[in-house]
Amino acid sequence: MKNKLKQSIHEHAYNEEKILINVIMAARSEGLKPSTRRIPFMKRFLKIGLTVALVSVFGLVSLTQFGFFNISGQNTITAVYALDINPSFEISVNKNDKVVSIVAVNDDAKTLEVEDLYGKDATYVIEELIKRAILEGFIDDGDLVDDYVVITTIPMTDDDEDQTDELEDKIDQRIKDSEFLQSLNVAIIKAELRTLREAEGKKIPIGLYVINGMVLLPDNTFISAKDFFSNPEYRATFKTKGEIKEDKVNRLKARILDALEELDALGVDTTEIKNRLITATDQDLVKIQIEVRKLLNKNEIGSEDEKNADKGKPDDVGNPKKR
Amino acid sequence: MKYTPEDFNTIYHATFPQVSKFVHFKVESLEDGQEIVQNVYLDFYRYIFAHDKKIDNVSAYLISMAKNELSHYYKTKSEIPIILDEADNIMLDQIPDDQNLELEVLNRLSTQEIWDIIETMSPLDKQILVAHYRFDLPFSEIARSLNMPGSTVRSRHQAALETIKSRIK
Numbered sequence: 001m002k003n004k005l006k007q008s009i010h011e012h013a014y015n016e017e018k019i020l021i022n023v024i025m026a027a028r029s030e031g032l033k034p035s036t037r038r039i040p041f042m043k044r045f046l047k048i049g050l051t052v053a054l055v056s057v058f059g060l061v062s063l064t065q066f067g068f069f070n071i072s073g074q075n076t077i078t079a080v081y082a083l084d085i086n087p088s089f090e091i092s093v094n095k096n097d098k099v100v101s102i103v104a105v106n107d108d109a110k111t112l113e114v115e116d117l118y119g120k121d122a123t124y125v126i127e128e129l130i131k132r133a134i135l136e137g138f139i140d141d142g143d144l145v146d147d148y149v150v151i152t153t154i155p156m157t158d159d160d161e162d163q164t165d166e167l168e169d170k171i172d173q174r175i176k177d178s179e180f181l182q183s184l185n186v187a188i189i190k191a192e193l194r195t196l197r198e199a200e201g202k203k204i205p206i207g208l209y210v211i212n213g214m215v216l217l218p219d220n221t222f223i224s225a226k227d228f229f230s231n232p233e234y235r236a237t238f239k240t241k242g243e244i245k246e247d248k249v250n251r252l253k254a255r256i257l258d259a260l261e262e263l264d265a266l267g268v269d270t271t272e273i274k275n276r277l278i279t280a281t282d283q284d285l286v287k288i289q290i291e292v293r294k295l296l297n298k299n300e301i302g303s304e305d306e307k308n309a310d311k312g313k314p315d316d317v318g319n320p321k322k323r
Numbered sequence: 324m325k326y327t328p329e330d331f332n333t334i335y336h337a338t339f340p341q342v343s344k345f346v347h348f349k350v351e352s353l354e355d356g357q358e359i360v361q362n363v364y365l366d367f368y369r370y371i372f373a374h375d376k377k378i379d380n381v382s383a384y385l386i387s388m389a390k391n392e393l394s395h396y397y398k399t400k401s402e403i404p405i406i407l408d409e410a411d412n413i414m415l416d417q418i419p420d421d422q423n424l425e426l427e428v429l430n431r432l433s434t435q436e437i438w439d440i441i442e443t444m445s446p447l448d449k450q451i452l453v454a455h456y457r458f459d460l461p462f463s464e465i466a467r468s469l470n471m472p473g474s475t476v477r478s479r480h481q482a483a484l485e486t487i488k489s490r491i492k
Binding site for chain 2: 012
């Protein structure tokens with residue numbers, strides 16, 4: 001593009017791709033479910049052959065102007081991955097799991113930059129959003145409070161279920177290489193488009209909506225994700241319908257050691273605890289984690305969650321408050 | 324026949340420039356124009372997925388939908404609608420479109436910086452710039468669409484470029 005003025009106007013005025021994304025998102029939020037029934041090939045070829053030729057012309061113009069090839073169908077949304085940290089996002093993807101749009105579901109989400117993530121792979125975007133939430137202080141991975149993020153996978157049609165089923169394996173692969181993902185527990189569950197619409201209508205992040213649907217609570221009562229996952233029974237219930245990629249033992253030990261160093265700096269004697277850590281089993285680690293957390297609170301270096309111990313608002317999934 | 328998402332995408336990309344151009348000259352602000360275009364395609368999306376009926380002339384159908392959207396738009400706005408003069412009776416001077424755009428100056432700015440300057444201009448100047456650079460319309464056609472002399476269009480265009488250049492300095 002030689003002329004920057006022309007390029008600027010093309011980007012900001014009647015941007016074809018941006019308007020298409022807005023249309024698809026609005027249609028999806030209304031629950032419009034397109035048919036996947038195909039008309040006979042020859043009839044389709046004859047009827048839309050001319051329009052395909054026109055699309056090719058406009059596609060070539062786009063190639064020249066924007067430096068990329070716009071293939072018809074690349075912006076068709078086949079699945080939504082709802083990420084509830086707090087903040088909460090709805091990530092729409094195409095059949096190749098490339099991100100078509102990211103919608104900020106709550107006010108905290110609107111504070112994070114997301115435009116640079118469009119067109120990227122879904123699991124990369126999920127990790128990146130979690131990373132940005134940690135860096136902005138929405139998750140404190142240095143305290144000893146178990147942090148959970150909930151990923152809800154929603155296929156647009158029955159044909160798209162295979163794609164959403166594969167996300168869990170992809171997340172597994174990414175966790176292996178990601179320090180950020182290893183520092184928290186990733187809960188993955190499936191939902192239907194109908195459920196997503198219900199949650200949107202009630203202005204509740206879908207992840208929170210789904211987990212609250214798993215427990216019997218008095219009317220108009222909502223449990224936060226933190227309280228939900230801290231209850232062993234509820235966790236067990238969740239595992240019957242979804243998967244939890246839990247914080248690895250080694251990572252938990254590392255976090256405990258970091259916390260002990262903070263206590264050491266305050267003059268607290270942590271020798272006995274450190275000795276127990278050497279031979280601690282998985283169950284011992286959990287007990288030690290609770291002990292150290294109490295020591296942190298006693299010395300007023302625990303997280304806001306521990307100090308406030310509130311139940312959380314409906315739109316607070318991981319931690320109730322940003323530090 | 325039932326339309327599929329791929330059909331919608333195909334039709335969308337094939338008709339978007341025509342629908343956008345049609346709407347652009349009938350509204351005062353760019354934002355209104357974009358919203359109307361978006362509404363047209365959303366309505367179209369709703370229609371084709373709720374009905375099995377085939378649409379013979381999709382372009383004409385979309386233009387009709389755009390007219391309906393514009394009628395609704397005019398009812399909610401107090402401004403007098405801009406009427407497109409379809410009659411080809413106005414004789415316009417042949418206005419050359421080649422311009423000395425001083426590209427080297429403009430190329431110093433990012434596209435976002437250029438757009439930020441354009442955003443501060445009057446709706447009419449924005450309309451002319453978008454028509455010329457987004458839809459590649461010659462000044463004569465812009466003038467006909469806006470029902471104003473070609474010399475006025477050209478002057479306003481030149482003044483808009485001068486505004487951009489003056490902001491750089």
